[in-house]
Amino acid sequence: MKESMQSKNESYLTFKLGNEVFGASVKHVLEIIEVPRITQVPKAPKFMRGVVNLRGKVLPVVDTRVKFGMKTTKDTVDTCIVVLTIQTETQEIILGALVDAIDAVLEINHQDIQAPPVYETGYNSDLLTGMFKREENFILILDFRKVFSNAEILELTRPEETPESKQKKKKELAN
């Protein structure tokens, strides 16, 4: 613990989701790709956008906005897929996470990282590990492993939730 309190730097990838900028440790990030044609899997949970061809491998793509309960928008030229590798207890999963735009890769000193905010942020704050300040803004750090780990997904794929969340999305879009 002491060691990490001292001047240890770690790289963080920052990206945009909606109006907010998030950060996440680069240790899970394999690469960042443009959005190719995504093949939808019928009747799959809404947050699973579909599958894409990643150099001959089938890569499942998670719609991060849906996963966080945010409004869905149309993909833009800036939208891209962050290819992640997540080590769960039993296996290694490779998946793509859709984000609205890639921002930067920053070296952050451990000492500059503060505890995550407790106030209502509009998304699942269990998934945050901390935050740091860049200029005048706070950037929230996401724990990719928690966000995309199997248990988390299983919880979200409960069949009862799928149509309801779909419904919710529809209403939100209509408004």
Added chain:
Amino acid sequence: MENLHQIFIQEAAELLSELEDALLSFEDDLTDEDAVQGIFRVMHTLKGSSAMFGYSMVNDFTHELEFIYDGIREKKIIATHEILDLTLKSVDHLKQLINNPLNTSNEVKSNQKGLLDEIKKHTNSNANTFKKEVVEAHEDEKCYYIRFAPNKTILKHGTNPNYILEDLIDLGNGIILPSIDRIPILSELTYQDFYMSFEIVLVTHSNVKEIEEIFMFVEDDANIQIHQFEFDINLNTDLISELRESAIEQRPLGIDNITKILSIKDQDSRLSSGFFDPQNKGQNGTPSKSEDKQTDSIRVSSLKLDEMMNQISELVTTQARLNMLVNDTGDNELSAITEGMNKITRALRGTAFSICLIPIDNLMLRFKRLIRDLSKELDKDIEFITSGTETELDKSILDKLSDPLLHLVRNCIDHGIETKDQRLKSGKATKGKISLEAYNSGTNVVIELKDDGRGIDKEKIIQKALKNKLIKADENLTENEIYNLLFHPGFSTASTVTDISGRGVGMDVAKRGIEDIQGAIRIESTLGKGTSFKISLPLTLSIIDGLLVSVGNETFILPLQHVEKCYELPGEFLLNTNQPVVLDDKRMTVFNLREAFGYKQTQQKLYQVIKTKFEGSDIGLAVDTIIGEHQVVLKPLGTMYNDQQEYSGATILGNGSVALVFDVNKLVTKLTSGEYQKLNERKYAKQK
């Protein structure tokens, strides 16, 4: 070291199954000398390698066991079924020892002791003759000529020929004459290769067998001759120097020259006929089967094979993209090259594919043993006939087929074949028959398991199903539907639960296991005549032939093995979900996939309906269009789509996009169970 242990365990497992096989064929013919040789050889190898890896219990045990077969080989012990039973039990024990080397519980120990006592009973009765023989062999010294010519590559296998020579000389008194005739000129010399060969004249008490043992681990890496001279030689300094001198003049000296030199000294030129060549160890001169196998095959880890298959799949996909691109350019030269490459890719895929196939034969041994043991236990006389076991299946399928098939075979033995008395009463031969036939049928492999037992009593099934409330009294079931009830979890018509089956778990486990590897099972039976299980399986799971279809904006692959016929149907027929449609004068339930997937309904004029079989009845799947046939390299969808079992995977199309591959059985299950409908209805209800 861990790695070496793994290799040992794997090898030991193979040896044991080889041993089991040899034992079972020996049982059929107790006078089969080849089989005894085989049994002895396997035991001996097992003994050697277990000692090398420190499996002392295995080593001790096989050492004793070996005596029996040595005795049989030497015609001192008469082979009996009792001995065979004991040996088979010993094989089981050895399996346990090898799989759990750390398990030194009292149970294992007492088991070992019990078996050893029994083994000794058999060997002791002959102990006197045995001892005498051993002593005799040690009484007088014999003279051997040994030629040891290691292969160039022997050093790569970590063998040091010097140690072997040392071991040889340790046996007695001898002289080593090295030959350097194989040493190439300096520029061709490599430090990794071994060029020397040796001739040894050895005077020793040991017999040929003991000399052989020294060479046990280099048999395959060297050319070895052992020759016993009939005359006695005293290797004095005169003789040694004469041999040395002659050896300088001519290398290698050769057996004839040495004989000459020695016979001049001894005045006796008769040679014994005990010529030994390890390649022809079976003493009747026929090389045994397994040695053949060793020479023309290599061992490759299945991980490497998987990797190769993946890479070739990649190549196939890339090739498809290239083909498409070339067609667009219209460049003649380029398309000619692409054409050529296409052919090579196809051929390569075929070859790689065939590497991963193994004959069903590999499974049969387990069944032979099972049938033997169970029929003894149940006092039934059963003959097991196999045919077409050279039919090949993908390794991954074969591995998963083993358990379901085992359940079915158990079922045949326990429920199918009647007891001897019952068989006599119904006018059948007392000996029951279980046959297993495998053959290729189109893109499938069919395995038919038949017995000539009592057959399935349909009435009994219906009664039981009524009792368990699986069906209603007024239901009119087809024969197939009745038999399918047998696959229901917890369904068993056996009135008594035996050790073997009757708990009602077997059949549904078997069915599920077979469906997991995309197979289908069908029962046919005639009461009193017998039952047959017909299992059809895909050749492989990784590359399949499929029909490319489109539904909505997406394209899907339907495995061709499930496609029976295609129809065109006007859209108005499909207004209602799973409304029965009459096609070819037959009523068929048709599911509109567009609707089932919750895609927007368009006023499409024509739908394509694909007819497929599901649990024996016809089912139609309506898609927007059929694009054509497509060879599919199957890729996993990943754990994130665990709930989407209706897709067996996905594939990359020529244009680089991904198409999902249907698992037709599971898709139809979801469609008929109304799971999709529920999801859709809920959606509509909420919208209202």
